[in-house]
Amino acid sequence: GEQVEQRPPHLSVPEGDSAVIICTYTDSATAYFYWYKQEPGAGLQLLMSVFSNVDRKEEQGLTVLLNKKDKQLSLNLTAAHPGDSAVYFCAALNNYAQGLTFGLGTRVSVFP
Amino acid sequence: AQTIHQWPVAEIKAVGSPLSLGCTIKGKSSPNLYWYWQATGGTLQQLFYSITVGQVESVVQLNLSASRPKDDQFILSTEKLLLSHSGFYLCAWSLGGQENSDYTFGSGTRLLVI
Numbered sequence: 001g002e003q004v005e006q007r008p009p010h011l012s013v014p015e016g017d018s019a020v021i022i023c024t025y026t027d028s029a030t031a032y033f034y035w036y037k038q039e040p041g042a043g044l045q046l047l048m049s050v051f052s053n054v055d056r057k058e059e060q061g062l063t064v065l066l067n068k069k070d071k072q073l074s075l076n077l078t079a080a081h082p083g084d085s086a087v088y089f090c091a092a093l094n095n096y097a098q099g100l101t102f103g104l105g106t107r108v109s110v111f112p
Numbered sequence: 113a114q115t116i117h118q119w120p121v122a123e124i125k126a127v128g129s130p131l132s133l134g135c136t137i138k139g140k141s142s143p144n145l146y147w148y149w150q151a152t153g154g155t156l157q158q159l160f161y162s163i164t165v166g167q168v169e170s171v172v173q174l175n176l177s178a179s180r181p182k183d184d185q186f187i188l189s190t191e192k193l194l195l196s197h198s199g200f201y202l203c204a205w206s207l208g209g210q211e212n213s214d215y216t217f218g219s220g221t222r223l224l225v226i
Contacts, residue, residue: 034215043202044156044217089155091215099146099158099171099204100215 002027002094006103013084013110019077021106023090028071032093034100035064035075039086047075047088080110114139118203118218125225128192133221135186135203143205145186146215147178150200162186198225 003026013019025033031052036044050057050064050073057064063076073092077084087107091100115138125131137143147159160178162168168178175194179187186203202220207213 036217041222043219044204046214046216049214091156094158098144098161098163098169099148100156101158102156104155 002030002092002101004090004092004101004103006090006106008106009104011106011108013077013080013108015081015110015112016079019080019084019108021075021077021088021090021108023073023092023103025071025073025092025101027092028068030092033064033066033073034091034093035062036089036091037086038089038105044089077108080108082110082112084108085110114205114216116203116205116216116218118201118221120221121219122222123224125193125223127195127225131188131190131193131197131223133188133201133223135188135218137184137186137205140184140205140207142183143207144213145180146204146206147186147188148202148204148217149174150202150220152199154199156202159188193225195225198223 006023011019033050035047037047038044048064061078065074087105089105090103094101117136119134145162148156149159150156158171160168162180165180165183176190200220200222203218204215206215
């Protein structure tokens, strides 16, 4: 089945700077990818979903890039602010389990 | 608008005791439903999914079971809890029959087994 690796596990970002989180996946047939944000003690908030025929998607200060050749998905947070501090997860649609396979998460800390 | 509600919000249970966690989706008929488990500080592991009432498929065996007694309800349970069951349990739904559906998660149930 699908496997997803995510890096880095931790990211400290000065306020106003950008941050990049990278995920690599194994199944070239994966059709959909997702980015979620999890604040302490909370559930998952969907940030963006991306279909595999899309190379780039931008929404509200977030940019997702999909490189199908390298099986790589990235999330770029531009102009980070303290409210962006959270754990971010990438996920790929797992056709076998009819659900999502998640990366291990990246804890982002934005400091003034 | 669709809403997803999980209960209870948190539980502290003794090893060997039974457990029942619930999830209800309102505003959407025939959703696909999912249970995920997250160890403290860890990633999410899919446990079960259900595409229709009365049918549940297991993804990972963790001495847990799931049932879908109604179209809008998904239950996670066990008769005997283990210490390893501690963690955060999340229910999610997606549109049935559509691959391009977003997966929406509930607020989760935090379980501590002592």
